[in-house]
Amino acid sequence: MSSPSAENLPAVNKTVRGFAVASLVANVGIVVTGGAVRLTASGLGCPEWPLCTPDSLTTTPEMGIHGIIEFGNRTLTFVLAAVAFAMVFSIWKIRAERRDLFKLSVALLAGIPAQALLGGITVWTGLNPWIVGGHFIVSMVLIVLATILVNRAWLSPRQVASANGPLATRTLRPLLGALGVLSALSVLLGVVVTGSGPHAGDHGAARNGFDPDLVTRLHVVPVYLLVFALVVALYLVYRHATDGRLRSSLLLLTVVVLIQAAIGYTQHFLHLPIVLVGLHMLGASLLTAAAAHVVFTGFSRQVPGQDDGASAAAASRTDVRR
Template identity: 50%
Template structure:
């Protein structure tokens, strides 16, 4: 007699498109938040609140009462890294479980997830080098790269899974790319300005040796160039009737003007900590707005189903 084997149904955990979008958006918010809290560590001179890494002290992974408020602030920022990593892991697991999975989504999820420990290691190096200003700047720029990857991931979750087609002429796509690259250069020079200024993260931390006034002028010149390119995008997009791209460019100009205003006020008021923190948040917003403009120059359309082939009809028999 033939034995019938029972087959257990496979267990699946479906992930809806809306859940994946929410997780991806939460990853953007979390990565922006850790930039701001990292700035709070530096602005409160708590950069060496935990004087070593990966431990907080030579004998403890957590802060101790003797380390006071600086230790609490620095250790709290380290704990937030775990929270950001948990969100990135949740996004990665959701992408793996998603069926059907949009093309290109998995590499982005992996990049964001691996970017968190990479950024944490660079943060540890900043502590081990006693807050070397160049390493501190690299730590900030690494966070910007993770935010950019998280944004690309989120945009991929809200787009249909069709091919990307341009919505503006090639010259304007190039102008949008150049504007984004200039924005990235402004961020890099901004870290040089920070490295020359008074907020070192600790009273004994070194500065990069650049003249604060001269490098601030270079940074301001870059900002003027960025705003000029962004305004040009607004008029160019409007001229070709690209409404979505025009809206994105208008938002970018508004964010840049707000960020520029904060930058000028903080410079002429001798860099109060609250305004410096707001400027760091503004840097993240400028990056996101510039990426939104870049994405607005093309769109994905749903894949049209291939029609079934029409069966060939046999010819009618000839009349006798």
């Protein structure tokens, strides 16, 4: 199948790109507000779903601040849905030419009712830690999709039509894949640690039964390996004439990992103050986005940034090194 010519592809306007960024921000934001619900023990502030109480869609004065916090987080789902619908509508006229953006937009939109239903199941099960963890993991998947959407929204028509090789060399590609896997493992084990800790979302909610110290020690293993892999990757990209876009993405991931690790250690030794736990949840979202950005930049044949002749020349130099 031949690649489309740049002349037949429409340019993506600022509105589409703005909604792509808004999609990423909104998906990160809903994780943070969901964390606030759990950390304030407001997870059952609305004890029913989809209603808040058996007789009311909204919170009632008798439910106090916990009801307000939980219902407020539910309301933000409509903001996320509005952004997702706006993204789909913004790309509608060019959906045939930019099927990549359209499919990603639809996937993000479809994730919202799926997340809402999963959120309802967490309420029905009294905040079962495994269901709560699954709710968080789906959010991470949506953040990955939103990160790819942002990257692809910044492609020029020539870049969409291009058939350049990936920026990462054959030597570097397995290492970038390892960075993605180790980032995912760090987040997944972090979910298990959270499920064993004190912040259950409600004072009567169950925990997963694991020893918190043991799972915390297991959690740091992929983190250590992630740091080591980052050091090796940075050495390789600076030792050789690698594309600047790949170097920048690795530097961004390195900064996020170091900050996230510092917050993680601090919250552990300070016995999990809710502010630091909330920042750690934000950090997990940013880590997921940064890792997805690195993998996309290294493996994709279409990366925003340098264009036209400069991009083709860089691809040719990369092919020679291979």
